[in-house]
Amino acid sequence: MDTGSGPPPDVLDDAEARTRYARHLLLPEVGLAGQRRLAAARVLVLGAGGLGSPALLYLAAAGVGTIGIADDDVVELTNLQRQIVHGFPDVGRSKVSSAAAAVARVNPGVRVETFDQRVSAQTADALVAAYDVVLDGTDNFPTRYAVNDACARAGIPLVWASVLRFDAQVAVWWAGHGPCLRCVFPHQPAEGDVPSCAEAGVLGALCGTIGSLQAAEALKLVLGIGEPLVGRMLVHDALRQSWDTLALQADPECAACGSPVGGGRGARLGAVALALPVPAEPVAVVTARELSIEMRRPHPPVLIDVRPEPERAIVSIPGAVAIDLADFRSGEAFSRPELGSLGTPLVLYCKTGVRSTEATRLVAAAGWGYAANLTGGVLAWVREVDPGLATY
Ligand SMILES: [Zn+2]
Structure with missing residues (x-):
């Protein structure tokens, strides 16, 4: 040097x-x-x-x-x-x-x-x-x-x-x-x-x-x-x-370095805490049917509704706790007792799964451990598990 x-x-x-x-x-x-x-x-x-x-x-x-x-x-x-x-x-x-x-x-x-x-x-x-x-x-x-x-x-x-x-x-x-x-x-x-x-x-x-x-x-x-x-x-x-x-490996197609020593793309990240998210990584998902089975187990995951109160008032999945998406964005959600201790399995949902995907990604980026997004949101739950509930 x-x-x-x-x-x-x-x-x-x-x-x-x-x-x-x-x-x-x-x-x-x-x-x-x-x-x-x-x-x-x-x-x-x-x-x-x-x-x-x-x-x-x-x-x-x-x-x-x-x-x-x-x-x-x-x-x-x-x-x-x-x-x-x-x-x-x-x-x-x-x-x-x-x-x-x-x-x-x-x-x-x-x-x-x-x-x-x-x-x-x-x-x-x-x-x-x-x-x-x-x-x-x-x-x-x-x-x-x-x-x-x-x-x-x-x-x-x-x-x-x-x-x-x-x-x-x-x-x-x-x-x-x-x-x-x-x-x-x-x-x-x-x-x-x-x-x-x-x-x-x-x-x-x-x-x-x-x-x-x-x-x-x-x-x-x-x-x-x-x-x-x-x-x-x-x-x-x-x-x-x-x-x-x-x-970690260099990416031969990296926009910044296009390094000649690379071999394969990106990092092998595994299930570790990263303060930086990897937006291309898909989040873990669970279907409504899978969730209904999970919720009947002796130690079910903590189910989190990330929608604001007016939507929750229309229909919610029984047993869910409410933590607004904004609280995940601000980081405040991670100090909420309802979340359980670090590493408690979480399942997040919203109306159709878009907002809860973001929340799930934030949970993963915070190094929480296992978190999954409910595919299709509460609407999928109503459709596949409990058609008697209201919809919107
Ligand atoms: Zn690079």
């Missing part, structure tokens, strides 16, 4: 620097040569938020010579629950300014480049081109896809992560060496399709776990050691304290 221009390589001739990095210098995989490599490296951190906070602090402490920080937000009180690079006195200050000051406190030898701007498809190429490794700690899909595409075009490794509630995923997208974000998630979710941390919440300490992991991956990439998370995705559930690894 081209480590670019940076501080002079004799930076470690200084006794204080050798003392500062003593625990790195003891590692055969780092040593003096590796520490000089870190000093010459340029790492860009997008988002000085929950993930960017620990990442920035560890990159600075590790002696990365130049750290770029891009964020257009101002520190708010709600950020302090997880964004540990900022403190209470920083509320109201720009995040890049606050983060740059924190980096300087940890390691005044680090050169910081700040970009008080939201990264877009128009600006991403120019921004990432000057860096060796990019770390994505942003929280919106347009930025994530723009950054992925820019890194794929430039062949720059992108250390990516996603956190929501208690779930997280981490991967290194690196066109030419493995898949990019678009190989695995070809379609950018529409705004509102996936709840954000602002809507659904996130365990603050989980950001620490995952942002630190991103820093470790970035340092490994700079040092050229170990096996980076290229072609693999770590899937973490903080409630179960479980870590799973998914094998």
Whole structure:
């Protein structure tokens, strides 16, 4: 990897620097040569938020010579629950300014480049081109896809992560060496399709776990050691304290990278929690007849009616609980006691099955476990199971 221009390589001739990095210098995989490599490296951190906070602090402490920080937000009180690079006195200050000051406190030898701007498809190429490794700690899909595409075009490794509630995923997208974000998630979710941390919440300490992991991956990439998370995705559930690894493949027809190393489309996702939905994936379905048998079993699934009250008043399936589709969109549904505990089998329905398909997809994306959509909705139930009920 081209480590670019940076501080002079004799930076470690200084006794204080050798003392500062003593625990790195003891590692055969780092040593003096590796520490000089870190000093010459340029790492860009997008988002000085929950993930960017620990990442920035560890990159600075590790002696990365130049750290770029891009964020257009101002520190708010709600950020302090997880964004540990900022403190209470920083509320109201720009995040890049606050983060740059924190980096300087940890390691005044680090050169910081700040970009008080939201990264877009128009600006991403120019921004990432000057860096060796990019770390994505942003929280919106347009930025994530723009950054992925820019890194794929430039062949720059992108250390990516996603956190929501208690779930997280981490991967290194690196066109030419493995898949990019678009190989695995070809379609950018529409705004509102996936709840954000602002809507659904996130365990603050989980950001620490995952942002630190991103820093470790970035340092490994700079040092050229170990096996980076290229072609693999770590899937973490903080409630179960479980870590799973998914094998991912590049898509030879990917719109962003069209990588030559691919073999087959997309990820083998399995039944794991993903904060990103895969819109092309069909949701599990159940027919009205199958559901009528399921509902007579000793442990029936929780049946959820996602329609608004006026429709429910006309006709409902006996035993159903009402949770509006809007509550699934906002993420509020997942804290409702009627849903049972995480992993309780759910069947969702609406009038004909369209709205409940969306709700089922949101349940699957939230990593709930088994959820199925009632094909044909309540109308199919009336038709096939209980013709005595009203219809509309
Ligand atoms: Zn790709």
